[in-house]
Amino acid sequence: MSSVKITPKKRSYGETLRYALYVIFHPFDGFWDLVHEKRGSLAAAHTFLFLFLLTRVLKLMYTNFQFISAPLQYINIYEQCGSLLFPFLVLCVANWALSTLFDGKGHLRDIYMAMCYALVPYILIQLPLIFISHIISFDEASYYTVLMSFSLVWCLFLAFVGLMEVHDYGPGKTIIFLFATVFGALVILFLILVFFSLLSDAVGYFVSLYREVLFRLY
Amino acid sequence: MRNKRFLALLICGLLLLPPSGLAATDGFRSVYTYTYDFWNEVQESPDAYRVDQVLYSSALGLTKPMRNPQSLFVQGQELYVVDTGNNRIIQIHRDGSTFTAVREITEVKGAEPADFAAPSDVFVAENGDMYIADTNHNRVIHTDADMNVIQLFVKPDDSTFDQSLNFLPNKIVADTSGRLYVLATNVNKGLVKYEADGTFTGYIGANPVKYTLWDYVWKEFFTTKEQRAQQASFVPTEYANVYMDHEGFIYCTNIVFSEYDLLSDTAKPIRRINSIGSDILIKNGWEPPIGDLQWVEQSQDYGPSKFRDITVFDNDIYVAFDRTHGRVFGYDPQGSLLWAFGTKGNNEGAFLGAISIEHMGNDLFCLDENENSITVFTPTAYGQLIYQASDEYLRGDYDASADTWRKVLELNANYPLAFVGIGRALMRQEDFGGAMKYFEMAHDRENYGRAYRYYRKIMVEDSIGWMVAVIAALLIVPLIVRKIRSMKEEVEASEFRKNHA
Numbered sequence: 001m002s003s004v005k006i007t008p009k010k011r012s013y014g015e016t017l018r019y020a021l022y023v024i025f026h027p028f029d030g031f032w033d034l035v036h037e038k039r040g041s042l043a044a045a046h047t048f049l050f051l052f053l054l055t056r057v058l059k060l061m062y063t064n065f066q067f068i069s070a071p072l073q074y075i076n077i078y079e080q081c082g083s084l085l086f087p088f089l090v091l092c093v094a095n096w097a098l099s100t101l102f103d104g105k106g107h108l109r110d111i112y113m114a115m116c117y118a119l120v121p122y123i124l125i126q127l128p129l130i131f132i133s134h135i136i137s138f139d140e141a142s143y144y145t146v147l148m149s150f151s152l153v154w155c156l157f158l159a160f161v162g163l164m165e166v167h168d169y170g171p172g173k174t175i176i177f178l179f180a181t182v183f184g185a186l187v188i189l190f191l192i193l194v195f196f197s198l199l200s201d202a203v204g205y206f207v208s209l210y211r212e213v214l215f216r217l218y
Numbered sequence: 219m220r221n222k223r224f225l226a227l228l229i230c231g232l233l234l235l236p237p238s239g240l241a242a243t244d245g246f247r248s249v250y251t252y253t254y255d256f257w258n259e260v261q262e263s264p265d266a267y268r269v270d271q272v273l274y275s276s277a278l279g280l281t282k283p284m285r286n287p288q289s290l291f292v293q294g295q296e297l298y299v300v301d302t303g304n305n306r307i308i309q310i311h312r313d314g315s316t317f318t319a320v321r322e323i324t325e326v327k328g329a330e331p332a333d334f335a336a337p338s339d340v341f342v343a344e345n346g347d348m349y350i351a352d353t354n355h356n357r358v359i360h361t362d363a364d365m366n367v368i369q370l371f372v373k374p375d376d377s378t379f380d381q382s383l384n385f386l387p388n389k390i391v392a393d394t395s396g397r398l399y400v401l402a403t404n405v406n407k408g409l410v411k412y413e414a415d416g417t418f419t420g421y422i423g424a425n426p427v428k429y430t431l432w433d434y435v436w437k438e439f440f441t442t443k444e445q446r447a448q449q450a451s452f453v454p455t456e457y458a459n460v461y462m463d464h465e466g467f468i469y470c471t472n473i474v475f476s477e478y479d480l481l482s483d484t485a486k487p488i489r490r491i492n493s494i495g496s497d498i499l500i501k502n503g504w505e506p507p508i509g510d511l512q513w514v515e516q517s518q519d520y521g522p523s524k525f526r527d528i529t530v531f532d533n534d535i536y537v538a539f540d541r542t543h544g545r546v547f548g549y550d551p552q553g554s555l556l557w558a559f560g561t562k563g564n565n566e567g568a569f570l571g572a573i574s575i576e577h578m579g580n581d582l583f584c585l586d587e588n589e590n591s592i593t594v595f596t597p598t599a600y601g602q603l604i605y606q607a608s609d610e611y612l613r614g615d616y617d618a619s620a621d622t623w624r625k626v627l628e629l630n631a632n633y634p635l636a637f638v639g640i641g642r643a644l645m646r647q648e649d650f651g652g653a654m655k656y657f658e659m660a661h662d663r664e665n666y667g668r669a670y671r672y673y674r675k676i677m678v679e680d681s682i683g684w685m686v687a688v689i690a691a692l693l694i695v696p697l698i699v700r701k702i703r704s705m706k707e708e709v710e711a712s713e714f715r716k717n718h719a
Contacts (some may be wrong), residue, residue: 066663066670071257137674138667 016041020048020120027158031165034117035110042109045116049088052119053081055126064133067144087185088115094184095163099177104167114162118155125151250567251559253633256504256661258511261632266548266557266601267582269567270315273592278310278319284590289389289527290576290583293342296320297576297583299592305334307350312578317594326350326359328367339389349398351387358387358400358412371398374410374418391462399468401460408495409460409468423470423495459574463530467492471525471538480508480522487525488538488549503554504661509540509547510558519543519562527574529582533609537575539584544569546584546595554635556604564589580605600629607639616643634660645669650676 011019019039023030034040057077060070092115096108106114129147136143164174251265275283285303292298297310297317309321325332335354342348346363358371373385386403387410393399396414399422408424437446457470468491475485483506490499505511509523523540525547530536534551545560561568571588580602582595597605607622620643623636630636641656642665650673657666678685 065658065661066667069256069661135674137670138663139671 011039011041013041013043015039016044017047020044020117023117024120024124024154024158027161028165031114031117031158031162034114034162035106035166040113040117042113045113048116048119048123049085051123052116053084055123056080056084059126059130062130066138067133067141090185090188091115091181094188095177095181098180098184099167099169102177104169104177106163106166110166111163114166115159118158118162121151121154121158125154250561251557253555253557254505254511255632255634258505260512263557263632264600264629265559265598266604267546267559267595267597270581270594270596271317272566273310273317273594275590278308278317280308280319280322284308286587287585287590288337288573288587289339290574290585290592291340291342292576292578292583293344293346295578296342297578297592298340298342299585300337300340302336302338305337307334307337307340315594323348323350323365326361326365326367329359329370331355338387341390341392343392343394343396349390349392351390351400353386353388353403356385356387358390358398360396360398369414369416371400371412371416376418378407378421379405379410379418389457389460391460391468393462393466399460399462401457401470403456406456409457409470422493423468423489423491458525459527461528461530463490463534463536464532467498469528469530469536471528473524473526473541475522477522483508485522487523488528488536500551500553502552502664503549507538507547507549507553507555509538510543510545523547526572529575529577531577531580533605533612535605535608537577537582539572539575541572544572546575546582550608550635556635557601567593567595569593600626603629604635607636611639611642616646619643634662638662638665641665641669645672648672 016039019030019034023034023040057080060068060075060080061072092108092112096104096106096111098104099106099111125147129144129151132147133144160174160178163169163177164171167174167177169177251263251267252260253263255261282304284299284301286301287299288302289300290297291300295312297312299308299310301308305324307323308319309323310317311320324334334350334352337350338353339351340348347368348359348361348363348365350359350361352359356373359367360369360371361367371387373379373381379385383404387400388403389401391399398412398414400410400412402410405421406424408421411419411422413419456474458473459471461469463469470489470491472485472487472489475487479485480487483501485508486497486499486506487509488499488507489497492498499507501507509525513520513522519542521542523538523545524542525538526541528536528538535548535556537546537548539546540560543560544562545558547558548556550556559567562570564570569584569586569589571586572584573587574585576583576585580597584593584595585591586593603622603626607619607626610616610619610622620640623639623643626633626636627640637656637660641653641660641662644650644653644656645665645668650669653669654666654673657669
């Protein structure tokens with residue numbers, strides 16, 4: 001065995017962005033190289049996540065009212081983004097935590113990157129859909145819904161393949177881990193709740209102690 | 219100087235006076251009339267109806283006051299009140315805004331027994347023939363205007379009718395050919411239908427049985443025979459009331475349903491049934507006609523609207539009377555809420571025992587069985603404008619309709635139906651862009667889509683030349699550029715060869 005170690009050459013930000021187009025059309029190859037050949041970058045992943053959130057907000061705000069009537073007077077952009085970002089990150093962490101225990105090859109960084117690259121079809125389809133929604137009429141809504149569902153199915157498929165390649169799992173094991181990940185995310189949520197309720201109790205204790213001391217001193 | 223001081227004092231004095239001119243004169247300071255917007259939130263609305271007067275027994279000149287009246291019926295200028303507690307029917311004549319009791323019907327001629335026992339409904343045909351649901355005598359009496367009995371409708375002698383049950387006719391309607399439809403207590407197969415000669419011809423419009431797969435599995439595998447015997451069998455529920463519209467379709471209201479069925483619109487509190495008994499009510503509104511969409515939490519009357527009666531205008535606008543909150547809901551023929559008003563209580567325009575509603579022209583009569591009173595509502599200018607606009611549209615007078623809707627908007631800028639009305643009129647005038655604007659304000663997707671399709675067609679047709687030109691340019695220009703470039707290269711190559719030959 002020759003111990004020649006090929007160090008992948010450093011790729012530019014632009015190249016890693018463009019690589020997403022290869023990943024979404026050739027997911028099996030793409031995700032493998034994304035992580036193992038370092039053809040993707042965290043910066044690009046952050047970009048895709050940001051674009052995903054942006055698409056979501058733009059979609060709510062600018063889609064023709066024939067298809068989406070969001071109550072804009074009540075919508076809080078930060079809340080909308082948070083409600084997507086938080087579960088996304090919790091699921092990444094849960095998946096990492098569980099797969100590490102069962103010889104998954106992926107690091108948290110790899111999982112996060114793969115998941116972000118899997119969001120690309122959402123951006124590529126839904127962003128133009130905002131424009132298309134102003135061109136088609138209510139009777140043609142089926143085109144709109146088909147494209148929308150297609151983008152979601154594509155994203156889910158990519159996420160599935162991404163996890164498979166990142167961890168070097170088989171399809172069956174990946175499916176099991178998808179369910180386990182959801183369960184793990186619930187456990188994390190529970191722990192967060194417990195942590196904050198205990199924290200507020202602890203803080204409350206010190207606050208009342210402080211008040212008591214003040215009361216005695218005066 | 220002195221004058222100025224006096225003026226200042228006068229102004230201060232005026233400011234101290236209670237703002238009587240500004241307050242509503244009818245005493246309703248809270249939201250009385252309202253509609254629901256696209257987000258199902260209550261939007262205050264100007265009053266579509268106001269109380270004209272409340273008719274009590276004393277004012278009508280009745281010696282014996284009304285007791286627990288159950289039903290109203292209007293034919294021409296006559297208002298009939300079924301005074302169930304006193305076993306009589308009171309005929310009230312209306313002349314403008316004066317109401318006088320002209321007749322008290324307590325018995326018929328030519329039938330035994332001649333009097334009534336707890337009658338619960340009356341139907342008066344155009345020729346003056348009366349149908350009286352004489353509930354505790356188990357019969358419906360058909361008489362002429364002078365109370366001579368023409369026909370008795372009694373318990374059907376038929377195997378489909380459970381002979382162990384009493385025949386208790388509750389609500390009745392008759393069509394122009396004298397066919398009678400009876401809503402009978404304890405009969406859940408639908409309305410009992412009779413021919414004019416008194417023969418029973420079956421049932422119509424049964425409330426469909428709700429039976430889910432889970433119900434079946436539970437009953438079949440998880441209950442013992444004894445438990446099953448104790449459980450209620452799957453039976454359809456009875457209707458609360460019936461009304462026959464001018465076209466001969468029967469409107470029914472249903473008050474027995476679970477709250478969750480309202481979400482999926484399987485409860486169908488208002489139905490319009492055709493001759494084979496299926497529900498053909500049009501529901502093109504944002505929500506089906508179910509009354510209140512928001513219920514006040516922790517209130518004593520929390521719960522869905524329960525329509526005890528319904529009345530249908532000649533222009534297919536229907537008005538339902540809700541017992542839960544003492545409210546009146548008006549819907550247009552498409553099923554959109556026109557207005558809702560009313561409240562619970564015992565002041566004017568409020569109801570405790572909402573039981574029956576009728577209309578005479580555009581005026582509404584609401585019967586309260588606990589107060590023993592009939593409240594007469596007359597439409598305000600705002601209410602009249604709404605009717606006028608929809609009538610003009612039905613007549614095909616679209617320009618006038620749009621103008622009337624604009625007047626409605628001046629009174630209530632939150633009224634989506636006005637936007638839709640103007641939009642539809644603009645569409646008839648082929649101003650599709652303008653129509654789209656109005657439909658968008660009303661959140662009317664279907665109509666917007668329709669207007670947009672025409673708009674788009676015109677846009678494309680107008681600019682097709684430009685579009686073809688642009689596309690052609692996009693295709694051809696690169697070709698030409700490439701051609702020129704290759705020619706240039708050839709020239710250069712030949713020159714190179716020439717120079718280096």
